[in-house]
Amino acid sequence: MTRMTCNTAAVMNVVLTGVGGQGVLTLADMMARSAMFDGHNVRVGEIHGMAQRGGHVICTVRIGPCAMGPIIDPGGAQLILGFEPIETLREIHLVAPEGLVILNSHVQMPVAVSMGQIDYPKRESVLALIRKFTSNILEFDASDLAKTAGTGGSLNMVLFGAAIASGLTPISRDSALKSVRDSFPGKFEEMNVRAFNLGYSMVKDKLDY
Amino acid sequence: MDLLQTEAGKTMLLLGNEAIARGVLESGVRLVAVYPGTPSSEIGNNLTAMAPHIPNFYFEFSTNEKVAMEVAGAAAIAGVRSLMVCKGPGLNVAADPFLSLAYIGVRAGMVVLVADDPSMWSSQNENDSRFYALMANIPMLEPSDPSEAKSMLLQAYDISEQLEIPVLFRTSTRVNHSRSPVDLGPIRERPDKVQFIKDPFRFVPIPSVAYKRHAWLLGQMEKALEVSESTPLNFSSGSGILGIITSGVAYNYAFEALSTMNVEAEVLKLGLTHPIPQHMISEFLQHHRTVIVVEELEPFLETQVRRVAQLKGMTVDILGKDQGYFSRTYEYSPRIVIETLSKILNRKTPIDWGAIDGKVREIPPLPPRPPLLCPGCPHRATYYAIRAATRGKAIYPSDIGCYTLSIAPPLETADILFDMGSSITTACGIAQVTGQDVIATIGDSTFFASGLPGIVNAVYNKHPICVVILDNCTTAMTGHQPHPGTGLTGMQEKVTPLDIADVCRGLGVQYVRTVKPFDSMVDLVAEVRQMVAWTRERKQPSVLVSREPCAILTAAERSRSGELLQPYHVDTIVCNGCKRCLTRYSCPAMYFDPDSGKAVIDETLCNICGTCVAVCPQGAIRKGEQ
Numbered sequence: 150m151t152r153m154t155c156n157t158a159a160v161m162n163v164v165l166t167g168v169g170g171q172g173v174l175t176l177a178d179m180m181a182r183s184a185m186f187d188g189h190n191v192r193v194g195e196i197h198g199m200a201q202r203g204g205h206v207i208c209t210v211r212i213g214p215c216a217m218g219p220i221i222d223p224g225g226a227q228l229i230l231g232f233e234p235i236e237t238l239r240e241i242h243l244v245a246p247e248g249l250v251i252l253n254s255h256v257q258m259p260v261a262v263s264m265g266q267i268d269y270p271k272r273e274s275v276l277a278l279i280r281k282f283t284s285n286i287l288e289f290d291a292s293d294l295a296k297t298a299g300t301g302g303s304l305n306m307v308l309f310g311a312a313i314a315s316g317l318t319p320i321s322r323d324s325a326l327k328s329v330r331d332s333f334p335g336k337f338e339e340m341n342v343r344a345f346n347l348g349y350s351m352v353k354d355k356l357d358y
Numbered sequence: 359m360d361l362l363q364t365e366a367g368k369t370m371l372l373l374g375n376e377a378i379a380r381g382v383l384e385s386g387v388r389l390v391a392v393y394p395g396t397p398s399s400e401i402g403n404n405l406t407a408m409a410p411h412i413p414n415f416y417f418e419f420s421t422n423e424k425v426a427m428e429v430a431g432a433a434a435i436a437g438v439r440s441l442m443v444c445k446g447p448g449l450n451v452a453a454d455p456f457l458s459l460a461y462i463g464v465r466a467g468m469v470v471l472v473a474d475d476p477s478m479w480s481s482q483n484e485n486d487s488r489f490y491a492l493m494a495n496i497p498m499l500e501p502s503d504p505s506e507a508k509s510m511l512l513q514a515y516d517i518s519e520q521l522e523i524p525v526l527f528r529t530s531t532r533v534n535h536s537r538s539p540v541d542l543g544p545i546r547e548r549p550d551k552v553q554f555i556k557d558p559f560r561f562v563p564i565p566s567v568a569y570k571r572h573a574w575l576l577g578q579m580e581k582a583l584e585v586s587e588s589t590p591l592n593f594s595s596g597s598g599i600l601g602i603i604t605s606g607v608a609y610n611y612a613f614e615a616l617s618t619m620n621v622e623a624e625v626l627k628l629g630l631t632h633p634i635p636q637h638m639i640s641e642f643l644q645h646h647r648t649v650i651v652v653e654e655l656e657p658f659l660e661t662q663v664r665r666v667a668q669l670k671g672m673t674v675d676i677l678g679k680d681q682g683y684f685s686r687t688y689e690y691s692p693r694i695v696i697e698t699l700s701k702i703l704n705r706k707t708p709i710d711w712g713a714i715d716g717k718v719r720e721i722p723p724l725p726p727r728p729p730l731l732c733p734g735c736p737h738r739a740t741y742y743a744i745r746a747a748t749r750g751k752a753i754y755p756s757d758i759g760c761y762t763l764s765i766a767p768p769l770e771t772a773d774i775l776f777d778m779g780s781s782i783t784t785a786c787g788i789a790q791v792t793g794q795d796v797i798a799t800i801g802d803s804t805f806f807a808s809g810l811p812g813i814v815n816a817v818y819n820k821h822p823i824c825v826v827i828l829d830n831c832t833t834a835m836t837g838h839q840p841h842p843g844t845g846l847t848g849m850q851e852k853v854t855p856l857d858i859a860d861v862c863r864g865l866g867v868q869y870v871r872t873v874k875p876f877d878s879m880v881d882l883v884a885e886v887r888q889m890v891a892w893t894r895e896r897k898q899p900s901v902l903v904s905r906e907p908c909a910i911l912t913a914a915e916r917s918r919s920g921e922l923l924q925p926y927h928v929d930t931i932v933c934n935g936c937k938r939c940l941t942r943y944s945c946p947a948m949y950f951d952p953d954s955g956k957a958v959i960d961e962t963l964c965n966i967c968g969t970c971v972a973v974c975p976q977g978a979i980r981k982g983e984q
Contacts, residue, residue, distance in 0.1 A: 155617045168727065178537065185369075185371055185539060191538065192503075192537065193538075194532065195536070197397065197400075203729065203946045204728050204729030205727045217503070217613055218503075218536075218607060218691075218692065220532070220611070222692050222693040222711075223711055223714045225709070235727075238721065238724060259725045260940075261725045262950075263948060264941050265940070265941065265950070266767075267723070267725045268725075270722070278720075
């Protein structure tokens with residue numbers, strides 16, 4: 150058993166957080182598959198059952214030889230893919246010091262806000278609260294990019310492209326695109342590849358800038 | 359269908375439940391009986407998809423867990439390998455046949471797979487099913503990840519056949535719902551038909567038979583102890599003064615904790631956790647001054663390890679839940695293990711979690727986003743009508759399914775719940791002693807699983823209760839499995855569905871009506887009122903079947919057929935911003951636009967049920983283009 154000497158610090162931890170129906174589980178699975186194409190050991194943690202009912206959903210992807218369990222501890226995620234602002238804030242404690250948060254700025258109103266029970270926090274305060282944990286935030290309207298690609302449903306592929314462009318994961322762009330092409334049949338293939346590329350370019354441009 | 363491939367040696371990324379489904383093929387299992395329950399559900403979903411394509415294989419979604427246990431138990435007694443699958447609370451339902459099966463034993467391998475749910479992600483309790491192994495005298499295996507879940511299942515069948523008793527295979531949510539690389543092995547052939555060979559003085563436990571079988575069973579557990587001492591499923595690794603005993607998913611956290619902290623320890627990983635390897639454990643205890651037991655939920659292993667230490671007269675420090683080092687509630691994480699190890703070893707944690715927790719406390723309360731009934735869910739319309747008809751003043755016993763989510767405002771129509779089927783029977787108890795109107799709600803799958811005895815009880819004992827059966831034509835919460843009302847079997851054969859209204863009439867219910875919840879809200883409210891009035895007057899149970907397919911099925915069907923329906927929108931001139939649609943009906947596809955001061959329908963979320971039209975007092979919700 151060589152794992153005893155394993156270096157858990159070498160594990161790449163990604164947290165995906167959003168709302169049921171946004172494609173969080175699908176993206177986690179595809180990221181892990183792509184990492185496997187590139188020869189990496191992976192673990193994915195998911196929670197089912199409630200995922201389709203519009204509730205908060207979190208998935209974990211862990212890449213590296215020492216990844217064993219599915220759970221990422223607070224302060225352990227080098228990358229957070231936030232599908233929705235307050236759902237990102239809900240899991241922000243998981244981000245590593247100066248880890249990267251890729252944040253979709255598009256708001257999905259929870260019912261409690263619609264019913265007038267509580268206000269949705271303003272964009273500025275969401276960002277300020279995230280900054281207490283890390284100053285590395287890339288915020289853009291990923292839902293809007295998905296619509297540009299053809300359908301709001303490919304939001305997760307925009308974020309996939311964004312994650313790969315960040316260079317934080319050991320996943321190659323080719324392997325990522327292979328898993329996109331493998332996962333979507335027919336007319337959806339090109340739409341999702343477009344979404345992936347839009348997310349990729351957005352983050353590349355922001356990082357280059 | 360990727361799971362069916364014969365290419366042994368290939369590595370796939372599999373969900374724990376997919377790995378288990380593959381393990382079924384590699385173990386040569388001939389019959390599988392399942393009642394779906396999260397976190398075990400995808401085992402059945404994968405097997406039912408494959409079932410028509412596998413020769414000599416039978417799969418069924420049984421009507422409930424007790425039925426599944428009996429179907430699978432009898433198949434193993436007849437001489438083929440069988441599997442029964444359920445979630446933690448499901449084993450409670452199946453406990454009666456499970457304990458009998460231990461006495462009479464099996465001829466071919468039988469595995470009872472129970473999926474526990476630490477942290478209650480989707481369960482009504484986090485009961486620790488491991489105690490059933492202790493009570494029934496049944497050997498138990500606990501895998502720690504998807505890969506091990508598959509390989510261990512193969513070993514479980516060998517152990518079951520060696521000992522001629524079923525084996526309990528206990529998983530937990532983080533095994534069922536994790537993905538990891540899994541190596542495929544060869545698929546094993548299954549026998550065609552076998553001959554049932556009679557042996558009534560073994561298989562019929564009348565008292566004189568059971569009298570002998572109990573002693574036989576304890577003898578088999580002696581043999582199980584030998585297996586436990588020698589199996590590679592129980593092994594130790596590493597070295598150090600510190601000893602750690604662990605099992606299941608907690609093994610990963612213990613290992614990650616040790617490597618993160620760079621602490622040397624010997625880890626005894628138990629895969630076969632009942633009976634525990636007493637000799638191996640006493641050796642282990644002898645070699646360490648301090649032994650920490652890391653396991654989720656109850657101190658099951660810990661108590662067993664203490665028993666061994668007491669028997670051997672050892673004074674080694676065994677640290678765990680009994681001294682408060684670990685919690686008996688909720689799932690674990692590497693952090694939990696690291697914090698406990700740090701406390702015991704008097705060290706600092708490698709990450710300053712106190713500082714992170716402090717920053718989390720500075721975040722003001724966020725709007726909650728609990729799971730909700732979907733946009734276009736027919737249950738929302740039915741509950742809205744129930745509430746409107748009774749002005750929220752009746753008592754609303756609820757049941758297990760999506761519809762329990764009606765507990766949330768503004769529907770607030772879930773007042774009491776024990777388990778599957780309890781809506782009808784708790785209604786009986788309340789109605790007898792209160793004189794209040796009682797309206798029980800139960801789903802279609804739950805009705806067939808556990809509702810029938812409750813209906814019979816209500817009819818025969820004349821309980822004045824109203825029962826609304828929310829028939830969405832599927833087992834929705836667990837991922838849309840068929841049930842006896844759907845006309846589809848686990849083998850994907852089309853059969854005649856059982857009609858819920860006819861079943862109720864057949865059981866003697868005098869008042870049975872069927873409605874379609876999306877037809878007319880006014881009529882739906884009137885139906886509920888009429889039913890309540892009938893039960894008040896006749897002092898007997900009444901049944902209303904509210905039938906409309908699950909919104910997820912409707913949306914999928916619409917997407918398949920390419921059918922385009924006209925969407926709904928709010929006429930911003932007519933809407934006066936009263937928010938009644940949001941505060942009374944609360945569909946997740948609707949929200950309030952503070953800029954315009956009007957309600958808005960999010961067309962990407964709307965499932966086009968149209969119920970909100972009747973909810974709006976202004977008539978502002980319209981069909982068609984804006």
